[in-house]
Amino acid sequence: MPTRQIRSRAMGFLMSEEQERRRVLLADDYAGMHPALTRLLMPVADVVGHVYDGSALLDAVMQVRPDIVVLDVKMPGANGLDACRQIKSSAPDVDVIVFTAADDANLRVRAFEAGASAFVVKFGVARGLVAAVQRTHRRRPSAEIDTGVVERHEEFRCTE
């Protein structure tokens, strides 16, 4: 919490939209995705962590408390939709954007049923992801963003 407050104070006058910047946790088993998404989301969000294994996702969410999880449903170690449900039940204020290679109507429906806020097809990322992040997570005032915030990039890997 202190880190966040300091940062907010320091940068508040430079970035009037600081309150609107989202903190994104990326859950994707491909490491190469991280730098590209970090830069792509730069104008609207900070990528604050990267989880490579589904079984480490929930721990990471509880630890980092991101605003948004960008979640690839096909990850080793977990069923992506189950992971989405777990996040929504353990940390309902965290939004999930399903980010997948599968452009499929059924999967889309299931993703929303599992509590996802948005569904973005990877190859259509130009049209979807930035807008989805902007749309998502508007309702929560920044004042409520609280404790346990880690203001550095972390990686979570399953040790097994």
Add this chain to the structure above:
Amino acid sequence: MHGVIPAQALRESEELHRVTLLSMSDAVFITTDEGAFTFVCPNVDVIFGYREDEVRAMGCISRLLGGDLPGVGPLASRGEIRNLEHEAKAKDGTHRVLLVHIKRVSIKHGTIMYVCRDITERKRSDDVHRRNEEQLRTEFRALRLDHVERWVLGKGKASNNGRSPRMPRGFLDVTARHRMEQELRDLGGRLVDAHERERRRLAGELHDGVGQRLAVLAAELALLREQVASSPLLLEQVDRVLAHAEDVGSELHRLSHDLHPAWLEQVGLSASIRRVCEELSRTHRIVIHLEIAEVPGGLTNDVALCLYRIVQEALHNVVKHSSATTASVRLEVDHGDILLNVVDDGRGLDLLAEHATNGVGLISMRERARQVDGSLTLTSSPGLGTQVHVRVPLVGSTIGERRRMSGVCLSSFGVLE
């Protein structure tokens, strides 16, 4: 007087012929080339039930025997046709099986002679005999006194007097054949396994190797797009490249998913089957009716994959070979089994020819069903579409268990080998 037969001798000869004919059960007819009777034997009623005059009144032999006997043409070239099996209807409506001899003659204006022998009873008893033989072939598992398992074939002959079939009276040790069949089945299973593993590997390479890199490329392009947003010309170009990347990406994903449905586990069997149906009906102009009952939870991945693959294979066959305009896929639960039916209205196939040319798809479908303790039946005939029926137990038992249950265990059987 040479060359002239005395009237008395002639009468005696005719009398002899008459008596001979009457004492046989065979029926003899003589006709003209056009089939008009010139002679009908008096005992025709023995086989046909019609009296001689009734047959004469028919006028033409095709009225009695049916029109499909060989005509004058084949007879002219061969002079005689022997042992022709032919069916005709008697006066009381019963079908008689006849053995017909046809011969060229020249007697009293007649030119063709037909001799018909009734073999109906003989055929029937042959059939019964054959059926009984089949019924009396039974295979069972036996435990020898030293607890060695053997497979035994019991063969018996039916008593021909209508009593109930007797127990087999000859036993044959068919353990070696059983072992070979089992090995063949195991080999088939391993082939399907290997095939599935290889597909899974390829799908993984496509998705994780190529697909992920392409996704990053798309993300980088999206970034580039933001940076050139001020130049309409550049923006247009980047958008074009992006559209291509998106195209390649979805094609890649489709391919990878065809190879291995990675998210069968994610979205479930019903949704996966629905997807296959939607895609094929869109790309091949065919109407596919889908009817899926509530699939119970706890379906193992093996069973789900098996059913999914069979639907995939069966529908691919439909769109590739059948020229069908509609097909239907039905999945339901019946007494603890899952039933899957894939039916089309296409041209059907000649199963014998198909068997001869060795339909790999069919074999692999059947093998898949067997792998999860299920069975697959394919019915089809030219012009009548194709039906694939699959029955898979929900609660899988191992193949070994099932075999133990089906075999009759005779633990005191100690005399083999």
